[in-house]
Amino acid sequence: MTDLIEAVGLEKRFGEIKAVDGISLKVAKGEVLGFLGPNGAGKSTTMKMITGFLEPDAGKAAICGVDVFGSPKQAKALFGYVPEGAPSYAEMTPRTFLSFVAEIRGYRGAEIVTRVKHAVERAGLGPVFDQVIDTLSKGYKRRVGLAQAILHDPPVLVMDEPTDGLDPNQKHHVRELISDMSAEKAIIISTHILEEVEAVCSRAIVINRGRIVADGTAEDLMQRMHYHGAVSLKVAADRADAAIKVLSSASNVQSVETLGKPNGHLLLRAIPRHKEMAAAEVAALLRAQNIPVDELYVERGRLDDVFRKITMPEDGGSNA
Amino acid sequence: MLETFDNAWIIAKRELRGYFATPLALVFLTVFVALTGALTFYIGGFFDRGQADLFPFFAYHPWLYLLLVPAVAMRLWAEERKTGTIELLMTLPITPFEAILGKFMAAWAFIGLALILTFPIWITVNVLGSPDNGVILSSYLGSFLMAGAFLAIGSFVSTLTKNQVIAFIIASLICFLFTMSGLELVQNALRAWTPPIFASALSSMSFLSHFQQITRGVLDLPTLIFFVSMIVFWLFATVIAIDQKKAQ
Numbered sequence: 001m002t003d004l005i006e007a008v009g010l011e012k013r014f015g016e017i018k019a020v021d022g023i024s025l026k027v028a029k030g031e032v033l034g035f036l037g038p039n040g041a042g043k044s045t046t047m048k049m050i051t052g053f054l055e056p057d058a059g060k061a062a063i064c065g066v067d068v069f070g071s072p073k074q075a076k077a078l079f080g081y082v083p084e085g086a087p088s089y090a091e092m093t094p095r096t097f098l099s100f101v102a103e104i105r106g107y108r109g110a111e112i113v114t115r116v117k118h119a120v121e122r123a124g125l126g127p128v129f130d131q132v133i134d135t136l137s138k139g140y141k142r143r144v145g146l147a148q149a150i151l152h153d154p155p156v157l158v159m160d161e162p163t164d165g166l167d168p169n170q171k172h173h174v175r176e177l178i179s180d181m182s183a184e185k186a187i188i189i190s191t192h193i194l195e196e197v198e199a200v201c202s203r204a205i206v207i208n209r210g211r212i213v214a215d216g217t218a219e220d221l222m223q224r225m226h227y228h229g230a231v232s233l234k235v236a237a238d239r240a241d242a243a244i245k246v247l248s249s250a251s252n253v254q255s256v257e258t259l260g261k262p263n264g265h266l267l268l269r270a271i272p273r274h275k276e277m278a279a280a281e282v283a284a285l286l287r288a289q290n291i292p293v294d295e296l297y298v299e300r301g302r303l304d305d306v307f308r309k310i311t312m313p314e315d316g317g318s319n320a
Numbered sequence: 321m322l323e324t325f326d327n328a329w330i331i332a333k334r335e336l337r338g339y340f341a342t343p344l345a346l347v348f349l350t351v352f353v354a355l356t357g358a359l360t361f362y363i364g365g366f367f368d369r370g371q372a373d374l375f376p377f378f379a380y381h382p383w384l385y386l387l388l389v390p391a392v393a394m395r396l397w398a399e400e401r402k403t404g405t406i407e408l409l410m411t412l413p414i415t416p417f418e419a420i421l422g423k424f425m426a427a428w429a430f431i432g433l434a435l436i437l438t439f440p441i442w443i444t445v446n447v448l449g450s451p452d453n454g455v456i457l458s459s460y461l462g463s464f465l466m467a468g469a470f471l472a473i474g475s476f477v478s479t480l481t482k483n484q485v486i487a488f489i490i491a492s493l494i495c496f497l498f499t500m501s502g503l504e505l506v507q508n509a510l511r512a513w514t515p516p517i518f519a520s521a522l523s524s525m526s527f528l529s530h531f532q533q534i535t536r537g538v539l540d541l542p543t544l545i546f547f548v549s550m551i552v553f554w555l556f557a558t559v560i561a562i563d564q565k566k567a568q
Contacts (some may be wrong), residue, residue: 051411054567076413081374087404089334091341100334104327104412132341148408 002028004156004186009059010049012042012210018043020282021210022059027186029155030105032178033199035190038311042210043190044084047160063156077105079156086145086162089136092142094125097133098151103151115151117176123147139170146174150181157187163196175200194303197221208311221306227299232259232269233284234295238310240266243291250285265294324421327414328505331422338477339430348391349563352434355384360441372449378459378535382499385470390491392430394476394484396423397562402482406566416566420558424475435460455537461535467525470495472554479488479561492567495527502526525550 005027048054052068259267366374400406
């Protein structure tokens with residue numbers, strides 16, 4: 001059993017709108033799957049179905065091989081879930097809230113205390129352990145939601161936008177936490193923050209209008225951009241024409257794009273004919289013509305461009 | 321079965337603790353005890369009657385419950401849905417029925433506590449005379465059962481909306497119908513345009529008539545079954561409604 005999370009052909013309709021339209025996915029142990037998509041693409045709905053909160057119109061979901069809808073109680077013991085906004089009972093303190101969750105999860109007596117203590121340490125809740133949740137900052141509230149999900153050290157974690165609305169330090173902490181746990185677990189996190197995918201995810205699925213439109217590593221996704229592997233450079237404006245000429249005539253270069261004109265300089269991008277082109281090669285070409293280059297780097301492709309290209313095909317994905 | 325009660329009990333404990341996290345619970349208890357006292361002595365004419373019983377005390381319970389029980393019930397599910405904690409609760413390894421039962425038990429115990437706190441009236445009547453304490457005990461039990469039936473209705477209504485005020489009003493309305501349905505006033509109006517069987521069916525579901533049976537000292541099996549089946553029915557309706565409404 002390597003695929004700890006498995007969903008097959010999930011479908012959900014809300015009135016006229018098909019929120020999720022046939023989503024299948026598998027997540028193995030050790031994998032962190034980033035679930036990407038614009039708002040309203042069906043990310044949360046899919047996660048609600050995987051966790052058994054929402055019954056799908058069609059399809060099924062299994063956690064560690066246990067059917068979420070066939071044996072909900074057994075399946076629900078096997079995962080931790082951070083719903084969107086990480087809701088928790090506002091009038092409780094982290095101590096009483098987490099103790100409640102531990103008791104529901106079947107722990108008794110001293111074990112409740114050790115479980116709660118462990119989760120609180122991992123989530124960094126120590127300083128506010130006995131403070132009413134309602135009075136906590138957004139970051140701490142989010143951590144309460146996280147602590148509740150990892151309390152029973154489940155093999156599967158499902159998190160709906162776990163870092164949404166956190167400040168950069170808090171985001172970093174949450175990502176670190178996820179990375180720390182990732183080796184032992186199968187994790188799904190939904191997000192629309194693309195840097196998160198590069199930071200923590202081993203694989204990403206992009207969904208749009210309820211369907212999967214891309215599936216791969218961050219690197220795979222970035223290769224979808226036409227300028228992946230292109231060389232961008234900055235030259236003085238008065239030598240720009242010469243530079244464009246040299247580059248255009250090079251055998252390896254398919255085309256040259258002009259990106260902008262900041263402070264008397266010109267930004268150029270040489271798109272390679274094949275996916276590979278050495279930056280040194282471009283530098284040598286220009287040096288041979290005595291054209292000074294201020295800056296030069298190889299483009300990897302930017303995830304947000306890829307994201308736009310995939311989820312808004314009519315926009316074509318801008319180059320900016 | 322044991323596991324069901326175990327989980328329901330854990331939920332109930334959390335709920336009860338939640339009630340007392342704010343002063344609202346104390347306000348409620350105070351209002352309940354003060355109102356029962358005021359109604360018994362001033363409007364019920366407890367002293368003027370010159371009888372050692374608690375009839376004027378229990379007579380006002382249905383009317384008090386009409387407002388106070390929906391106030392307890394309104395937050396049961398409406399709040400969970402509004403704050404999104406229902407998603408957390410329903411993805412914990414418990415069944416919806418366990419959650420519903422737990423919440424119901426907590427609210428019912430809370431009303432039970434309110435009832436227990438009216439004990440000074442019982443002491444008063446025992447000091448002043450020698451009442452039939454058997455009747456008083458069965459009246460208390462009947463009152464508690466009736467409160468449970470009101471509460472189960474309120475629990476169901478609370479699942480239908482995220483707005484507690486709406487939950488309160490609709491629950492009061494339905495409870496009002498069930499209370500009043502046996503009265504001549506309602507029955508006459510019903511008989512005018514519905515088949516007699518409907519009017520008498522509704523009359524037989526009247527909380528008021530059943531409760532009056534008990535306060536007269538007749539705690540018979542049909543009355544018990546009536547209130548218990550009301551509770552079971554409305555809790556079952558809550559299970560179905562939660563399943564339909566939880567994600568909206």
